[in-house]
Structure formats: structure tokens, C-alpha cells
Amino acid sequence: MRTPIGYSYCSLRLSRVLWRGRGAILLSYEPHGCVLPEFRPTQFAMFWVPGLEAIPLAPIYASRDRIDFLVRLRGSTTKSIIEDPPRRAGVIGPMGRSFTPSARSMLLVAGGTGVASLIPLAAWAAREGTRVVLVYGARTESELAPIEQYLGDDVELVVATDDGSKGLRGTAVDVARAAGLEDFDIIVAAGPPAMICGVYKLVGSQGLLNKFYASLETIVRCGMGFCGSCMLPCTSSLLCREGPVFPGTVLGCWVEEECSLA
Amino acid sequence: MRTPIGYSYCSLRLSRVLWRGRGAILLSYEPHGCVLPEFRPTQFAMFWVPGLEAIPLAPIYASRDRIDFLVRLRGSTTKSIIEDPPRRAGVIGPMGRSFTPSARSMLLVAGGTGVASLIPLAAWAAREGTRVVLVYGARTESELAPIEQYLGDDVELVVATDDGSKGLRGTAVDVARAAGLEDFDIIVAAGPPAMICGVYKLVGSQGLLNKFYASLETIVRCGMGFCGSCMLPCTSSLLCREGPVFPGTVLGCWVEEECSLA
Amino acid sequence: MPRPAGFRANSGCPRVESFYYQAGCLFITLKPTAQKPGALRVAVLRIHVAGLELEHPVMNASGILGSSPEALGRLARAGASALVTKSFTKEPREGYPTPIAVPLPYGLLNAVGLSNPGLEGLPSLVKAARRLGRPVIVSIAGSEPGEFAELAAAAEEAGAAAVELNLSCPHARGRGLELGMDPQTVGEIVAAVASTVKIPVLAKLGLVDRLVEAAGKALEAGARGLVLINTLRAMAIDVYAMRPVLGNRVGGLSGPAIHPVAVRAVYEVYREHNCDIIGVGGVEDWRSAAELILAGARAIQVGTAIVTRGEQVIDEIVKGLENYLNEVGVKSLEELVGAAHKQ
């Protein structure tokens, strides 16, 4: 039930395990006796695993009657999800702000589970007529989730693996560099901090930081912004409210903490 | 605010005293910081007088931003209302079921405050294309509220006073008898018990009870049917839920109690 | 004209559908005599609670349509598995001035004031209600153990299936929540009643600090089950009239607003005492009923939802629970009682 307070809780039941990769799994859930709230691009959810805890996850796909999550090994809860996907679960959301900029062209640079956040954005933007290039990097083929199903025909997907086992050999950052950043109105990165740092440095060195956005991760507890856990370093921005996508120009402290710029 | 539970509370402020009659007053209120719920024909309200109590009243007129009440002297609360109309009040509603039958022709027989219940019905039915004759009786002219403003052009109003000071001389029942009951698809009476009894006897004696409906009054406390005060004698009908309009064929016990049929 | 006998309220009237006079004659329509109200439920929902055997777990809450046989008849026809009367006190009570009920955005605020005909009116109501073919649970409210015992004895004699001790009315001074706040008093009242009557004794407790302890005292003293919870003491003020709206100023809040509080109360009491509980508080659909059952309730009372959605909500909840049992693949409601406590 959609609540007057903007957030809602909905019970989920596992409908399919869509993919198992190295240290990752792609799960499809359906609402159970409730209607899923609308998730707009880059909004995320708290995914509750009964008996364990709730973790912040951006749905890789969400509609009224289906929600898919890409889960990567991080700690004990994600380990349990991967080993034994919960048949029953719950979802709280939507959290954060949607990021839906109008642009002629958009370069999305994704690594790891970061791709989950960018796929709804890519699909949405392509439908809006934006030229979308999605760079999806991983260490090796077995880590690449089958994301094509979510993208539609109009997103240009460029896959890269560190070992060259699939797509281009190299990192997502390498591919982004080669893609010619100046051709894009908007550049968005989502993934491991090192990757985001790489793109940050790249766009910064080319003087393109004003085009750059990053989908970040912080510690998320309440997910609604009141507990303060998701505060971005030395800003007053709450990831759960103004995020998860932030413009490059406010990332200073985050970069300070996460990236070695030396 | 209209609540999910069907009933709502709304603050009122007095906007005009429309009429003062003998032992009666016609008041116009507007909602104060809230939206009035919709009152359909014959539905009623609990009208709260701060510092006194709440009394059941059928609004003689109700829209989203105005609600008019005809109040007649009955006891201490109505006395206070008539002497000193409350500038601030509250309304709880809507209560009861709307009575909106489709018919080619309808005879409405009203006395006293009963007219408040029938005026929205008359106006509605006339708009629906029904031929509506409203007989409005009182003892004397000074008791007749200025109801014309609420009726529109298509309702045929027949006024009667016991003393002939206005309209026909005689009771509403006399007029109804003279009107030719068999010409109407539906006959509705609302007013003092003696009047309803008169119409009941009249229609019964002509074998027309199946066309007859009465808008009754009972003790109303919660107004929502749970306290049971408004139970119609020896039926399981609650005036606040199935009423206030009941078909003639279920009025047996009410007639037993209220009318001397000898 | 001779008065038709035996049609008046309280005396067999329910069997008369209607009667009227027309063209000098008296016409009477009779109801089918062997009226079997409500659909026969499949056995999955059958449940024993506090010595009562119920077709399914859904009944009315006290104070909702429980003041006359006709009102209880509506509940029976709507399919309630048991019929709970309005609270009886020893002396008749008029109740509070109106308004006695104020709708709020997420609940209902009421202060009826325990209006009832007193001990004298108890037997006739219970006897008439028994003809409806459902266990009749008589709610009683007193100010001290003897009064409760006297009322309970009258209820038993009249044929009540159980008595529900109202130890939690949030707006009746001296005969409500104050009693329930003190576990010792709760124990004494329950003991007095349980030693007087043989029918099951249910203690209805409200939201009090020492609820778990009071529940324990009630059980020790012989309560066969607990009814949890009553309304929450609350108030609404009209900001322009600048006065509390209820005639009694303070009343009890019911409806969806209090449901999470009821779930918690049932959960905590069940965890400690593993006893028979009838859950009440904001149940408006099968899901809110199921939450109380998973928390530990064996049966459910519905109050505000009957007011706001009509009596048919009872049947909707019953059907919804049937579907739910199928969905989660259990064969008996029993298996779900307190299931949220398993780890």
C-alpha cells in the first residue's frame, strides 16, 4: 500500500533467479499482496531479508508488479542472499531523488553493482530520445550480469573486462577515456569508489567536471534521511534525500576521503 | 478533510442568518479550513454546538463550501441555537443513506423541519427530470421557512397552513389527499410523527403503501450506527445506516408506537 | 385495532420481517424460521479460544452493535463467529453528551460513556441473543470485584458463553483503564469472577505500563483468555471553536492508527504467557487480522472497520484469511497463531 507519507513497505516473493555470477546474483521478485511503489531512475530501496537485515539496493528494474535486484557479495547479508536467495523478503522505498536530466547525449560508466543504478536511467533516457552510451566494466566475464534485457535497443552498450574475457580489454575508465568525453552532455559514473575516482580525475583533467555526476554509496540506515548516516562528507547533503546522484562539483570531500589524488 | 473511514469532521463558521421564524431559524455556515464532505439527498449530519452538544440535522442545502441548516425549537440545544446562533460550530457526516429513486413523478409531503430532509431530494429529482410536487405544511405563515431559494424552477411547491395565513388552508396531509396520490410513482413524507402517520394511513387506505416512504427521526447518538440508539423499532434497521428514509412496508412497529390507528 | 403481540423489540421480533397496515388490513411478512445466517466456513479457520469453539476467528468488538438483539442479529447475519455485547454495568447508564464519536483522519475517537440498561437489562438481551445461534460473549464493567462477579453470574445464568471483563475503558472513571493499570486489581477482579462462574472468563486489557504483568495476574487468577487491546485515550480539539469536540472531551482512539500498538501488545503478552488471546485494534482487512494472529492472537475482534465499511467487512476478512491460509500453505489457522515468534 502506498502510504500518505511517501514511503511504503511491500512484501516480496521470489519469482526467479535470473542469473548467478561470480560473487553476484540477479533476482526477480514480485509484490505479495501489495502494490510496489514507483521507483524512478536512480532511486533506491531498502531490501529486507527476514532474519538478517535490510540493505540499500537500487532496483535494476522496477514496475508495479516486478522488481529485480542485482546483489554483489559485500558482507554476511549479501553472502546469504547469494547462497540462498530469500523466497520471502520486503522492500521499503522509494528512497532518494530521481536523476532524469534532459540531454542530447549521455555517457554512463558503470562497474559492479553500480550498473543497477544506471540501467533504469539508461533505459529512461533512451526512451526520451537521448543518445546513451553505457560502459559496463568488470574484472572478468563471469562478473558481468545479463543487463541487455533491461536496456532496450537504443542504448549503446560497451562491455569491458580487465582480462579481456568479454568485450574490450581494460577498465571502464579506460573505455570512457577512449569514448571521447567531450562528445557527451552528461557523464555519470556509478560503481566502486576507485572507478568513480578514476572518472572524476579524467573529467577533472579535461575541465569537464560540470558535466559530471556520480551515483554514490554511503552507509544507509533509516534510508529516509532522518538518522543522518547517509550524510555526504562535509556537505549537508543526505544521500537518501538528495542523492544518490550528486554533481561532480560537490564531491570534493568525498574525493578527499575515497580517492588518492596524489 | 475527507477521511478514509467515510465520515469526516469539519469546522464551520456562521456566514449568515438567512431567516428567523416562529421557533425556528435558518442558518448558513461555511467550512473553516476544511472541505465539507458530500451530502447526498436525505443524508444527514451531526451538527456540533461547542459548549452544548451535537444534534442530528439534515442539511437543507450542502455543497463543498456551504451548508445550511433549518433548526426548529425542540430542547435546550435548539433553543440556544435559535437565540444565539453559534458563530463557530462543527459538522460530522455524512450519515445515513441517500434516497435517490428514479421515478417519473414524486410527491413529497413535508412538515416542520422535515422539509430540510426533502428539499435536497426535490431539487435532485427535478434535475433528473422527475415531476416533483412538494407539499410544505405548517401551522401558520411565520413557521414557513423561505425554501424557494433551494428548489429551482422545476419543483411544484404547494404551501399549506393550518390557519390559512399562507397558501392553502389545511394540513399537508389534506393537501396530499387532494393531490391525487395514485398519480405519483413515489410518495415521501417527512415531518412530525402525526403528519407521517396521516400520510401512512392515507396511502394505506388507498392500497398504495408500496409507493410510500417516510423520512424518520429516532434518537441519534453516535450517528454511525455502532451505538445502536437509532435502531428502528422491531426491525434490525439502523436509521443512521439504512435510513433516514424507509419504505412504508417496514414501518409497522414504528406506526404501532407513534400512531394511534384506532 | 388489536396490537399484534410478540413483535416488539426484545421479544422474538426478529422472526417478523415486516408488517404494515394497508386498506384496513394487517399484512405480516415472516422470515424463514430456520435462518442459518452466514456462509458455512471451511474447517481451516475453525479455532478454539479460551474454551470457546468458533467457526472462524472473526467477531465484533464490544461496543459495536452489541446493545440489542436486533443489532447482534445484524452481526450474526454478517457472519460473526461470536457475538460480543456492549458492556453492562450494574446500574443503568445514560452515557455522555454528544458528540460521542468523532471521525479522525486515521481512526475514530469515541466516548459513548458505557451507556447500557444495567444489570436488569442483561438477561433479556442475552436470552434473545442466544437464539442467533452463536456463542454470546457478555462484556461487563464494574468498579470492584463483587460488582463484576454479580454481573458475570447474571450473564452465565442468562446463557452467555463467556464473559469479557472490561478492564480498559479509557474514559469511564473508576471502572476502566485505572483497574487494568494495577495488576493486583486485575487479579482480584478476575479471581472473583472466575470463582463465581463456570463459563470462560476473558480479561480485556488496554495499553498500560505493566500489561504483561497484568496479563499474568489475570491468567493466574483464572482468566481463560485475554482480549487485547482497548482504544487509546485521546482527544481532538476544534482549532476554531477552541474546545475538545467530544462531549466527554477525552475518548478512546480506535481504527488503523492503533493497529501497530495492538500488534505489539499481543506479541509481548503472547511471548511471555503463551496464552489464548483475542486481538483487537485497527483490524480492517485480512492482513491486519493476520498480523495479530501471527503475533499470538487466536481470534480477532473488529470494531471501527464495521463502522466505516459496514458489517460485510467481517465476511471479507474471513474470506481473506481463508485465501491467505491457502497461499501460505497451512491447513489450520492454529499453525499461524504466534508464528512471528519462531526464529
Place this chain on the structure above:
Amino acid sequence: MPRPAGFRANSGCPRVESFYYQAGCLFITLKPTAQKPGALRVAVLRIHVAGLELEHPVMNASGILGSSPEALGRLARAGASALVTKSFTKEPREGYPTPIAVPLPYGLLNAVGLSNPGLEGLPSLVKAARRLGRPVIVSIAGSEPGEFAELAAAAEEAGAAAVELNLSCPHARGRGLELGMDPQTVGEIVAAVASTVKIPVLAKLGLVDRLVEAAGKALEAGARGLVLINTLRAMAIDVYAMRPVLGNRVGGLSGPAIHPVAVRAVYEVYREHNCDIIGVGGVEDWRSAAELILAGARAIQVGTAIVTRGEQVIDEIVKGLENYLNEVGVKSLEELVGAAHKQ
């Protein structure tokens, strides 16, 4: 590359709007230094409460954006008239496992678990928060009088304008509602704090049986004001997972669902003690705020509505109250405090 100094959280960062690196250079955007957040309110809403002089009566409730200077800065910019910190305990606390907040149809259920950096983190937060130019009310939670006193002393030293004693957290064993349930304990804790610090002491009490008595003890012991009420102990169960959803299983219910209960609590305490009260519970607009004021509150805390509607709700309520005062023709909020008690 040298690290830019003085920009980190907790150390003056609020004056830096943003900084970033581009093309090898560090770019810094500074905020205007003499930032005067929030519109200047007209005087009608100015109010004294418990020794604090406030521009208007609306502030945040403890636990809402009160864990860092940046979070409090958001509230200051949104126009809160005072800034209430999250509760500090002596030792740091991690808090409960997630989920710590579950949205319900008519409220929010939470069990954060008093997560906070402990006494050690108190001074830096308070000192930084003071720069926001609003009275800082430091919420503290302990298990016995000495602990409360120690925390209060630290708050005073750091420059707090007042301390709010959390005697009502519904889900922190031994340091919450249990304390508030016992008027004696309430009195002892308040006395210990009031004899230690000179700044005003506020006692935040929850829904307990002997609320009026506990309030009296707090006032006797030196509390300058009361904060009423806290969340209600409650639970939500997922009917398919068959488990309580909150990590801590039990939590506190806030939001519109509890507002009528808060109005009643404020009304009853004010009637008895005619004291300074800050009302909390389900305030989501000027009207729900006005109800608490008419019941007896001199100021209002907003919690759930900030979560569900954003910080701008503070300003909406303030503006709404201004209009309301005009509408009812009073010149000062003062005139409305407790007005619902007049007959």
C-alpha cells in the same frame, strides 16, 4: 597534494559550499559568512518556553536530523526556532540492525537504537551547532541519575541552551520508557540534573499510566518544562515472512496516528500543572500544531513530517500558524496556549 584543512565534517565545514578538483586545480566555493537562515518571523509567534526565548514555536523532534552539525544546519536553514540533537548516551552506541524505520499507512515505525557517538562526541557537535545561531537543546539518555547529570554537565559546558532528558524512548531497555513510568525515578533524575546544571532542564515523557504524576514529579524536581510525548511502542509484522519487520522487532510509532494521543496527554498534564510544555506527536501542519497549543503546549516539535514532507514543512507550519493567529484575531501565540481549557 596537500589536504585542504578545516573542511571536514565537525570542524567548520558548513562555511564551504563545495570544493572540487579540476584540471589539476582545487576550486573552492564559500558560503556567505553571515548567513541568516530562515525568514525573520513577525513577533506574534515569539514565545518563551522553559526559559528559552524562541522566534516561533516550531523546532525538530529529537532523533530527526540531530546527529551532526550539517544535519542541524539543514534544520536551521529550514527555519527551526531551536535545534534539538539526537539523544546522547554516555557510551557510544551502534544502534539496532536494519531496518530501523518502516513506513506504515498512518505513521512511521522506528527503532534506531539510540545510536550516537557517546559523551565524547557531545562537545564537538554542540559547539559546531551553536554556530548556527539557534538555541541548541541537547537530548540525553541515561540509565540512572548520575549518568544524566554527567551528560547534562557536558552539554552545558559545550554551550547547550537546554537539556532534554529522554525518559521515554520506547525501545531502549533500561534507559527509556521504564524510567518515565516511575514518577519517583523521573523526579530523581530531574533533580540530579537540575542540581548540576544552570541551563533549563526539559523532561521528555512518553505515554505512561501515571503521566500526570510523573510530570508533577519532574516539575517539583526542577524541570523548567516538559516535552510530551514520545513515540508509542508498536510493531509491524510481514504476514508472508511471518516476522516483525524492524531489526529490533519492537519500535516506536510516530506520525499522524499518534497525534490525538499527544493532544490528550498535553491537555491532561497542562490542566493539572499549568506548566511549560513542548508538544510532540504527529504534527504535520499548522492545524495539528494548533491543537497541541490549544491543549497547552507553548512550543511544538516536528518529527515524522520532516521525514515525509521534507524540512520545508517547518516553514509551512510557521506560516500557517501566523495565518491562524490572524484569522482568530489574537495578537500573540501566548493567548492561545491552553485555550481549549476555558469553558
